[in-house]
Amino acid sequence: MKRSVFGRVWPNATAGVLFAGFVFPVYWMFATAFKPTGDIIAESPVWFPADVTAGHFAKAVDADHFWTLVLNSVTVTVSAVLLSLVIALFAAFALARMRFRGRRGFIVTFMLAQMAPWEVMVIAIYMLVRDNDLLDSLVPLTVFYAIMVLPLTILTLRGYVAAVPKELEESAMVDGCTRTQAFVRVIFPLLAPGLMATSLFGFITAWNEFPLVLILNKDIEKQTLPLWLSQFQTAFGDDWGATMAASSLFALPILVLFIFLQRKAVSGLTDGAVKG
Amino acid sequence: MSVQTEGTDTAGEPAVHKARLPAPPAGGDGGSAPSARRGAAAPYLLLLPALLATLILLGWPLVKNGMLSFQNLNPRQLIQHLTEWNGGDNYREVLTGSDFWHVVERSVVFTAVNVVLIMLLGTLIGLLLARLGKRMRLLLMLGLVLAWAMPVIAATTVYQWLFAQRFGVVNWVLDRLGWHSMADYNWFGSQLSTFSVITLLIVWQSIPFVAINLYAATTTIPRELYEAASLDGAGAWKSFTSVTLPFLRPFLYATTFLEVIWVFKAFPQIFAINEGGPDHLTETLPIYAFVEGVGNQHFGVGAAISFLTVLVLLVITSYYLRMVLKQEEDEL
Numbered sequence: 112m113k114r115s116v117f118g119r120v121w122p123n124a125t126a127g128v129l130f131a132g133f134v135f136p137v138y139w140m141f142a143t144a145f146k147p148t149g150d151i152i153a154e155s156p157v158w159f160p161a162d163v164t165a166g167h168f169a170k171a172v173d174a175d176h177f178w179t180l181v182l183n184s185v186t187v188t189v190s191a192v193l194l195s196l197v198i199a200l201f202a203a204f205a206l207a208r209m210r211f212r213g214r215r216g217f218i219v220t221f222m223l224a225q226m227a228p229w230e231v232m233v234i235a236i237y238m239l240v241r242d243n244d245l246l247d248s249l250v251p252l253t254v255f256y257a258i259m260v261l262p263l264t265i266l267t268l269r270g271y272v273a274a275v276p277k278e279l280e281e282s283a284m285v286d287g288c289t290r291t292q293a294f295v296r297v298i299f300p301l302l303a304p305g306l307m308a309t310s311l312f313g314f315i316t317a318w319n320e321f322p323l324v325l326i327l328n329k330d331i332e333k334q335t336l337p338l339w340l341s342q343f344q345t346a347f348g349d350d351w352g353a354t355m356a357a358s359s360l361f362a363l364p365i366l367v368l369f370i371f372l373q374r375k376a377v378s379g380l381t382d383g384a385v386k387g
Numbered sequence: 388m389s390v391q392t393e394g395t396d397t398a399g400e401p402a403v404h405k406a407r408l409p410a411p412p413a414g415g416d417g418g419s420a421p422s423a424r425r426g427a428a429a430p431y432l433l434l435l436p437a438l439l440a441t442l443i444l445l446g447w448p449l450v451k452n453g454m455l456s457f458q459n460l461n462p463r464q465l466i467q468h469l470t471e472w473n474g475g476d477n478y479r480e481v482l483t484g485s486d487f488w489h490v491v492e493r494s495v496v497f498t499a500v501n502v503v504l505i506m507l508l509g510t511l512i513g514l515l516l517a518r519l520g521k522r523m524r525l526l527l528m529l530g531l532v533l534a535w536a537m538p539v540i541a542a543t544t545v546y547q548w549l550f551a552q553r554f555g556v557v558n559w560v561l562d563r564l565g566w567h568s569m570a571d572y573n574w575f576g577s578q579l580s581t582f583s584v585i586t587l588l589i590v591w592q593s594i595p596f597v598a599i600n601l602y603a604a605t606t607t608i609p610r611e612l613y614e615a616a617s618l619d620g621a622g623a624w625k626s627f628t629s630v631t632l633p634f635l636r637p638f639l640y641a642t643t644f645l646e647v648i649w650v651f652k653a654f655p656q657i658f659a660i661n662e663g664g665p666d667h668l669t670e671t672l673p674i675y676a677f678v679e680g681v682g683n684q685h686f687g688v689g690a691a692i693s694f695l696t697v698l699v700l701l702v703i704t705s706y707y708l709r710m711v712l713k714q715e716e717d718e719l
Contacts, residue, residue: 122518126527129512133530133591137537139556140545152554202437205430217434219712220441225645226700227445230654231676231693234686235452238465258444263645265437319538321655322677337540341659344544351548358541369536370529 137366144168144356151352167356170347174339176331184318184336187249191256192313195264196306198257203268204294208277224262229255233326240327247330256317264309271305272298307372318365336361456690465686477691486675487692491699494651494671497582498703501650504590506643509597514631516602528599535595543659546588550574575661578668585669588656593649597642604638605631644707651700672696 143151147164150157205211206218240251275298283293321337328334340361347353458464459473481487512531516524537545550557552573561569574580608631616626654673657663663670663678670678676696680689701708 122515123520123523125515126519126523129515130527130530133527133534133595136542136545136549136591137533139549140541143548156554156556156559198436198440201433205433209430209433211427211430214430215712217438219708221437222644222708222711223701224441224445226648226652226697226704227449228652228673228676228693228696228700230652230673231680231689231696232448232452233677234460234680234689235448235455238455239448239451254440254444258440261437261440315536315538319540319655321540322681326681337538340540340544351551351554354544355548358544362536362538362541365538366533366536369532 137362140355140362141359143351144359146352148350148352167352168360170350170353171343171357171360174343176334177339179332180334180336180339183249183333187252187256187335188314188317190253191260191317192310194253194257195261195313196310199261199264199268199309200302200306202265203272204298206265207269207272208280218266221262221265225266227259229259230322233322236323237326247328247333249333251327252320252324252335255323256313256320259320260313260316263312267309267312268302268305271302271309274305275301311369311372314368315365452690453694455687456694458687458690460685460687460690462684473687477687478695480688481691481695487695490670490672490675493669494699495703497586497671498647498651501586501589501593502643502646504586505593505597505646505650506639508590509594509642510601510639512594512598513601513605516598517605531595531598534591535599537592539592539655540659542588542592543656546584547660550584576665578665581661581665581669585653585657585660588660589650589653593646597646600642601635601638604635608634640707640710644704647704648700651703672699 142158142160144167145163145165146157146160147162147166150160150162202217202221206214236251236255240246245251279297279301280290280293283297284290288296319337320335321341324335324338340357343357344354456477457472457474459471459476463469464471512527516527519527549555552558552571555574557574558569558572561572572580574584612630612634613626616630621629651671652673653671654677657669657671657674658677661669663674667675667678672692673696676689676692679692680686
């Protein structure tokens with residue numbers, strides 16, 4: 112089927128415009144962060160910064176305990192994601208592959224758990240954590256972040272497990288593997304892209320979480336980066352250069368991770384080696 | 388992330404792991420009697436960690452929250468560990484006030500507008516991705532992934548800067564386009580304009596999830612279906628409605644369900660942009676609960692509102708939940 116010139120041009124033109132629209136806010140954040148203040152508050156915007164300065168970044172990193180907060184954020188995020196992946200993998204396997212009484216009920220339970228209003232349960236959580244003497248600790252943060260992303264992780268992984276052809280598992284078992292071995296040797300490697308894709312959601316949720324850490328951890332040594340970013344904004348409200356530099360620093364790890372993992376995830380999803 | 392779409396995610400060969408793990412026999416279907424019994428317990432054992440975690444870390448705070456909603460709980464009671472039950476006073480106060488019903492109405496309209504925009508534009512962009520050449524597709528994907536990955540708090544800050552009254556790039560462009568009254572426009576001064584910025588932010592961040600997953604789902608549609616349709620004389624539109632759409636339907640339902648939940652519960656976007664202002668006019672239910680409960684320190688009232696918030700969300704999503712219940716029944 113031959114397409115007219117117009118038919119070939121408009122999808123590309125639309126895609127170009129859309130690309131610009133989606134990227135612009137991200138670009139503007141980085142561009143502002145590198146521009147000298149004079150260019151930021153120019154009467155007409157400086158679209159492409161000619162002079163570049165690292166001053167705003169220096170100001171952003173200068174905050175007290177900055178590196179402690181970075182370490183806390185990384186620790187909490189990575190532990191929460193790993194924890195929820197492990198728990199979810201067991202559950203997803205059962206839900207995707209096994210028949211048992213109450214399966215439906217479990218699925219709906221996790222769908223409902225997805226609706227949990229975490230932001231407004233902070234007071235209840237505060238009281239529970241306080242009564243267990245765990246305020247100002249990273250442990251409650253980690254486990255609560257893990258549980259926040261658990262339902263979606265289970266439901267998503269279930270789709271990935273179900274997509275691995277059953278025949279592979281069966282033939283491994285015919286070849287003498289137990290069900291556990293079949294899972295570890297055959298299904299698990301095929302699930303790797305699914306696990307990566309699923310972990311993205313966990314990373315971004317845990318990295319961003321804000322209301323809970325605000326209420327639970329008053330000790331700055333135990334806080335995380337979102338608090339720093341929001342307090343920074345209050346302190347330097349009109350200093351857009353420094354605020355954008357702080358935002359850039361906060362966003363960068365997730366952006367890199369996404370670009371890296373998303374490609375794997377999508378290619379894993381589309382270039383299936385064993386396509387039906 | 389694919390949400391119950393049947394992606395064939397099987398990259399890489401099944402690597403053979405030499406290390407032999409001590410494998411407790413999980414028992415397959417059939418086999419001898421004891422292993423069959425163990426097999427029957429296996430799914431429950433596998434689900435146990437997830438259930439325990441959910442029960443303790445979600446169930447317990449929920450029950451606690453339910454109890455708080457029947458208490459008179461202000462800073463004094465909180466600090467002194469006092470428990471003062473006040474029956475249904477909190478609920479009576481919330482339900483008889485006019486504020487609550489306004490907020491419910493606003494939340495529903497807000498969710499509807501956002502979800503319709505997200506699903507419509509997301510689907511169109513997903514279909515566009517399927518039509519593009521390889522290079523343009525990668526480029527657009529890159530843009531989508533960047534928008535998707537922006538941490539909400541950073542994104543909110545950037546939007547405040549884009550829409551800043553002075554030196555904001557949006558006002559400058561509008562002014563240049565001949566809309567001079569927008570030169571020093573304060574976007575966060577009225578309800579509609581604040582909501583417009585929030586909607587743009589949420590739609591911008593949510594479209595990529597729908598578009599990329601929809602594109603991934605279209606790649607799994609067997610080509611033969613299209614060939615069969617064109618043999619039957621179907622045009623582009625007909626083959627879209629008779630092949631593409633039915634194939635994507637489960638995906639579209641599942642995604643709409645998730646987006647409804649995410650938009651309805653959207654918290655940092657609305658709170659960080661203007662804290663529900665101007666004059667509480669952009670408070671949706673979660674913000675309202677937070678402002679009343681944590682902000683004004685009427686913790687009991689906040690708990691009551693949050694309980695009602697979940698009820699409203701359940702009502703909105705009940706259609707889909709019922710459908711899932713029926714579907715899973717058919718599957719087994």
